[in-house]
Every structure is written in C-alpha cells, then in structure tokens.
Amino acid sequence: MNRRHVLGLGAAGALAPFAGQAQSPAWPTQPTRMVIPFAAGGPTDVVGRLIADRMSEFLPQRVVVENRTGSGVVIGTDVVAKAPKDGSTILYSTIAHAVLRALFPRLPFDPIADFAPVALCGQIxxxxxxxxxxxxxxxxxxxxxxxxxxxxxxxxxxxxxxxxxxxxxxxxxxxxxxxxxxxxxxxxxxxxxxxxxxxxxxxxxxxxxxxxxxxxxxxxxxxxSDMQRSPVAPNVPTFNEQGVRNFVAYTWHMILVPSGTPAPIIQAINAATNRVMSQDLVRSRLRDLTMNVVADSTPDSAKAFLDAEIAKWEPIIRSAGITANG
Missing domain, CATH: 3.40.190.10 (Periplasmic binding protein-like II)
Known part of the structure; x- marks a missing residue:
C-alpha cells in the first residue's frame, strides 16, 4: 500500500461526517492553515507542529503552521476569528484563550462567541x-x-x-x-x-x-498541580496529597475554528485530531513533555472544558487584580 493510498484512506476516514449529506460544504482547495499565536520554537509551537504534521495524513489538504504573535495571543487569535468559516484556518491555542476576556476588556473579537471549540489535545x-x-x-x-x-x-x-x-x-x-x-x-x-x-x-x-x-x-x-503524580516526576507529591484538596491547574492545548464553520467540517477536524492523538509515537513524545494526552475529545466536551476554565480563572484574575499590563 503506497503513501498516496494511505493518505486517501485517512482523508476518507476524517471526512466520514460528510457522507450522506447531499449539500455538504466542499473542503477548501488550499492547504489548511493552523495559526499558533505563540513564537516559533516555543513549547506550544513544538507540540502544535507535531500535531499539524500528523493531521495532514487525515485531512484532504496539508496542514501548515503559521505563527502570528503580538499583544499576547490577541493578534493571532484575531486572524482566525476573521478567517473564512470553511475549515481553511484553525487556531491552536492554550489556556490563554480562556483568560482573554478577563485580561483584555477591549478585544477585536469575542473569544467565546466567535469561536467553536473542536478538540482538546491535552493538559500539562x-x-x-x-x-x-x-x-x-x-x-x-x-x-x-x-x-x-x-x-x-x-x-x-x-x-x-x-x-x-x-x-x-x-x-x-x-x-x-x-x-x-x-x-x-x-x-x-x-x-x-x-x-x-x-x-x-x-x-x-x-x-x-x-x-x-x-x-x-x-x-x-x-x-x-495534578490529581495524580507524574510518571516522569514520581517523587513530587500532588498538592492534593498535601492538604490542598482538589487543586488542579493545567496549561492545555486546544483546536478551535471560527464560529459558524459547518458542523461536518468541525467533525472532520475533530476526527483527524483524535486519530493523531491516538498514535503511539505522538502519545510517547507528548508524555515525555508531561502532557496528559486526550484522544477522545468531542466538540461538545471541548466546549464544556473551555467554559469550565473560563469560569475557573476569571474570578482569580479579578480577585488578584491581574491585568494584561501587570
């Protein structure tokens, strides 16, 4: 079985949600752009590029990474918020997305209304x-x-x-x-x-x-800051063990698209992401980076997670008086 045939099977699997829909939206003809609003070579970029490269095996078009930094993650996130709602542009972000509204009272987009969560990739x-x-x-x-x-x-x-x-x-x-x-x-x-x-x-x-x-x-x-000790740092106890009950705090990685993107496209990107996160090589590399890999995320579960993170962190930001400028 050659590579072309393997990629064809991967794309067919990812696009399964389109089957049986007479007027399903067409997949864009250009490469899929993954915008990472963090600097190239940083920890978020390293993980995002690994996922993007593997996602290319399961989507009709190659996934290319574009780093767009500035004003924290605001500039890169704004690029995706204003992108076509056709699957051609996706956002690879972190906990930063959940705290945008609290840190930046005036944004050129709404981090909740203007985005549709697709898949949670993992928690660190x-x-x-x-x-x-x-x-x-x-x-x-x-x-x-x-x-x-x-x-x-x-x-x-x-x-x-x-x-x-x-x-x-x-x-x-x-x-x-x-x-x-x-x-x-x-x-x-x-x-x-x-x-x-x-x-x-x-x-x-x-x-x-x-x-x-x-x-x-x-x-x-x-x-x-986890409920279990990490296998790569087994001698470090959890805070929960030490009396701070249920203390959990992660930086996490998530894929989002512009709100209004057709559901079949969202499902296809979700399926491709989960297939990547299920690969042994990917899981091994990310576990070395201490990530708790998620391979069964759905758009609904990703949205519920994001909503919970927003509800968790916004009161902390307000009570501590944290602003984007210090």
Missing amino acids: PMIMLVHPSLGVSNAQELFALLRNNPGKYDYASSGNGGAVHLATELLWHEAGGLRVNHVPYRGSSAAMADVLSGRIPIIMDVAAGALPYLARGELRGIGI
Whole structure:
C-alpha cells in the first residue's frame, strides 16, 4: 500500500461526517492553515507542529503552521476569528484563550462567541519549585513560612497573566489567601535564572520545564498541580496529597475554528485530531513533555472544558487584580 493510498484512506476516514449529506460544504482547495499565536520554537509551537504534521495524513489538504504573535495571543487569535468559516484556518491555542476576556476588556473579537471549540489535545500540569536556601521541602512548610511572613517573599513567573502566574495565584488563594509578591519576567528562562541564583526563591513552571532542575538537584519540587503524580516526576507529591484538596491547574492545548464553520467540517477536524492523538509515537513524545494526552475529545466536551476554565480563572484574575499590563 503506497503513501498516496494511505493518505486517501485517512482523508476518507476524517471526512466520514460528510457522507450522506447531499449539500455538504466542499473542503477548501488550499492547504489548511493552523495559526499558533505563540513564537516559533516555543513549547506550544513544538507540540502544535507535531500535531499539524500528523493531521495532514487525515485531512484532504496539508496542514501548515503559521505563527502570528503580538499583544499576547490577541493578534493571532484575531486572524482566525476573521478567517473564512470553511475549515481553511484553525487556531491552536492554550489556556490563554480562556483568560482573554478577563485580561483584555477591549478585544477585536469575542473569544467565546466567535469561536467553536473542536478538540482538546491535552493538559500539562505544573510543578512548584523553590530554591534550597528557602529551607522548606513540602507544601505545608512553604505555606507556614509564607503565612508567618505576609508580603515578605517574592515568586517569579514567565509572564503576567500566563498559566504559571494564574496557577500560582490560585494556589495562594486555596492555601488560605497567602500574600506573596509576583515578579513577572519575559519568558521562563529569565525567570529561572533569578530563581537558580536564589534572588527569587519560588516559581511555578510547566512540569517538563521543571524536570532538569529537579534532576540536577538545583531546585526542590514542592508539589505538582495534578490529581495524580507524574510518571516522569514520581517523587513530587500532588498538592492534593498535601492538604490542598482538589487543586488542579493545567496549561492545555486546544483546536478551535471560527464560529459558524459547518458542523461536518468541525467533525472532520475533530476526527483527524483524535486519530493523531491516538498514535503511539505522538502519545510517547507528548508524555515525555508531561502532557496528559486526550484522544477522545468531542466538540461538545471541548466546549464544556473551555467554559469550565473560563469560569475557573476569571474570578482569580479579578480577585488578584491581574491585568494584561501587570
């Protein structure tokens, strides 16, 4: 069986929702554009490109990645919001989509009404790290130190309003309203440099980013923001184990299309995405990046997840006074 025949079978499977519909919309003739509103080479881009490349096997047209950055994720997201509603343009985004409305009161689009969720691809938990000089080794010791010294300590993040910033604020809230000063950086590398030096003693980072520092013993892992320990960091307990009940915080990856895209096209993209996420090679690579892979998402379940994330994070943003500018 040659590659052309394999691709033909893949496209036929993805387009199964079109069968039996006399006036089904035609698939666009140009390549499908996956807009990633993050910089090329970053963690979101790496995962998105892997998925895009594999999706090309299961859709009638090749999927090409286009990085459109600026104003956080606003510019790239706006490109998709104003794109034709025909499957030719899809958005590959993260938790950033769920907090757009809260962080940016004036947007050129509505992140809810102007988009249709297609598939949740996976969730990546975060690990809280501390410098050894802080003298704590678990969550309760950290909380006690911060509770007894309100406003004395700082924590770093990779950017204002980002996933790790929000997750940390949620943790302080769930731990009893701890007062810890936020110091945002432009990217995790700059933030981690000051944490490694001990200048800023606390940081939350995506699990994959935290692993090298744990392996080298440079920083201590206080807790992971998942309900189960990660197989790649089995010695880091969950916060739930340490008394912060049901504490879960992820950065996650999702595919969306412009609202009004025909349902058969949405179903075809969903089917292609799930087939990609079911592949052993993809699952293995993403698990190495500490992603909890989702391979059975539906448009309805993706929308329910997005709605729940919006409801979860908007109150945290308001209560912490977080804005797009700091």
